[in-house]
Amino acid sequence: MPGGRLIHEDRRLIAAWLADGLGYAEIGRRLGRPxxxxxxxxxxxxxxxxxxxxxxxxxxxxRARRRKPARPAEPATDGQPSAVERGFVDEFATLLAAxxxxxxxxxxxxxxxxxxxxxxTAADLxxxxxxxxxxVSKSIGYLEAVELVARxxxxxxxxxxxxxxxxxxxxxxxxxxxxxGEVATAAQRGVEIFGAETTAGARLDRMGRFFARLSEQMNxxxxxDAATQDxxxxxxxxxxxxxxxxxxxxxxxLDWPRDRVDTALDxxxxxxxxxxxxxxxxxxxxxxxxxxxxxxxxxxxxxxxEK
Numbered sequence: 040m041p042g043g044r045l046i047h048e049d050r051r052l053i054a055a056w057l058a059d060g061l062g063y064a065e066i067g068r069r070l071g072r073p074x075x076x077x078x079x080x081x082x083x084x085x086x087x088x089x090x091x092x093x094x095x096x097x098x099x100x101x102r103a104r105r106r107k108p109a110r111p112a113e114p115a116t117d118g119q120p121s122a123v124e125r126g127f128v129d130e131f132a133t134l135l136a137a138x139x140x141x142x143x144x145x146x147x148x149x150x151x152x153x154x155x156x157x158x159x160t161a162a163d164l165x166x167x168x169x170x171x172x173x174x175v176s177k178s179i180g181y182l183e184a185v186e187l188v189a190r191x192x193x194x195x196x197x198x199x200x201x202x203x204x205x206x207x208x209x210x211x212x213x214x215x216x217x218x219x220g221e222v223a224t225a226a227q228r229g230v231e232i233f234g235a236e237t238t239a240g241a242r243l244d245r246m247g248r249f250f251a252r253l254s255e256q257m258n259x260x261x262x263x264d265a266a267t268q269d270x271x272x273x274x275x276x277x278x279x280x281x282x283x284x285x286x287x288x289x290x291x292x293l294d295w296p297r298d299r300v301d302t303a304l305d306x307x308x309x310x311x312x313x314x315x316x317x318x319x320x321x322x323x324x325x326x327x328x329x330x331x332x333x334x335x336x337x338x339x340x341x342x343x344x345e346k
Contacts, residue, residue, distance in 0.1 A: 045072075045080060045099070050092035053077065057090055125167075128153060143170065147178040151188060151203050158202025160193060223251035227334075235338040248334040252312075269295075269303035270313050274329065278317075283328040 045053075049070055056066045063077040070077070084095040131152075132145035140148070146168055151159060159167070164175045179201055182188035190199045226247030233239040276289055284292075290300045304327065307319045317329045336344070 045076070047092065047096045050080070050095045053080065054090050054092045057081070124153065141178070141181065143174050144178040144181045146170075147175060148182055148187060148203075151201055154202070156202070158191065158200040160198045160200050162198070164201070220251070223247045223249075226250065241338075244334075244337065251334055266302055266306045267310075267313060269299060270306040270310075273300065273303040274307065274314055274317070274319075277319075277327065277329045283322050283326045285325050285327075287325075 052070065053066055056069065061069075063081070064074045067074040067077045080095065081090050084090055084098060128146060128149045131149045132142065135145040135148065136142045147164055150164060150167055154163075161172060161175050161179070164170075164179075165172050168175070179188060179190075183190070187203070188201050189204050190201050193200050224247075226243045229243040230240045230247065233243065235241070235244060272293065273289060276293060277284060280292075286297060286300045286304065289295075290297045293300070304319070307314050311318060311332075314329070314332075316332050316335045318332045320328050320330050322328060333341075
């Protein structure tokens with residue numbers, strides 16, 4: 040499996056791809072492994088010109104048998120994490136760093152993520168991570184700026200404690216959703232500037248549609264909530280009528296209060312995925328209709344259908 044130990048079949052593929060002249064990076068990509076894994080594997084077992092998968096597999100077996108059994112995990116003492124817990128913090132931080140989070144910031148974040156509900160002080164973080172106070176301060180500043188960490192006064196002391204709040208993932212999710220929506224809007228503006236027929240326009244169109252769908256999926260709510268159910272009813276009413284309708288007309292036909300219709304229309308406007316593949320269009324301030332979403336069809340598809 041990707042990320043585990045290389046097996047004999049992996050080594051046979053490495054040998055074949057080396058013979059074909061592929062570089063370590065491409066071989067790693069094909070196997071789903073880091074480039075460093077491939078380079079170490081080849082370096083351990085000769086060179087690109089004389090790498091033998093059978094010999095490499097045999098050598099790996101010898102190395103595995105020579106490895107000493109793991110020592111029992113050290114228990115946690117004086118509120119400090121155990122060796123296993125410290126290992127998890129470092130491993131998880133490495134994964135987060137691969138997503139773009141600075142390495143030290145990732146370590147501070149995971150340390151807080153695995154702390155008790157009261158969080159940790161800056162001194163606690165310095166002691167646990169064995170880093171300088173300046174490194175902790177810089178990382179805390181970064182995490183606060185992206186709203187992943189909150190600070191609270193330390194009970195009975197003058198210091199502050201840092202902690203991960205329960206709704207941190209929702210806030211991070213919503214922040215990403217907003218960013219994706221802005222990228223989609225900017226990309227569609229670029230299509231208008233460069234023209235849908237140009238190479239740049241086509242690329243921006245694909246990019247805009249991708250980020251629009253991603254934003255909508257992330258921002259969408261369950262189809263079981265009341266506002267969404269009302270929104271679906273309003274959409275059905277507009278489709279059935281087959282003509283533009285005002286909120287007052289919808290309220291009368293559905294036998295709803297006007298504010299219930301307004302709430303449903305707001306839900307459709309703010310969560311376009313509800314109406315997918317249609318979109319709500321305002322003809323004027325008080326009249327609405329439905330049209331096909333422009334991003335569901337490419338410019339070429341629209342032209343072909345219009346013939």
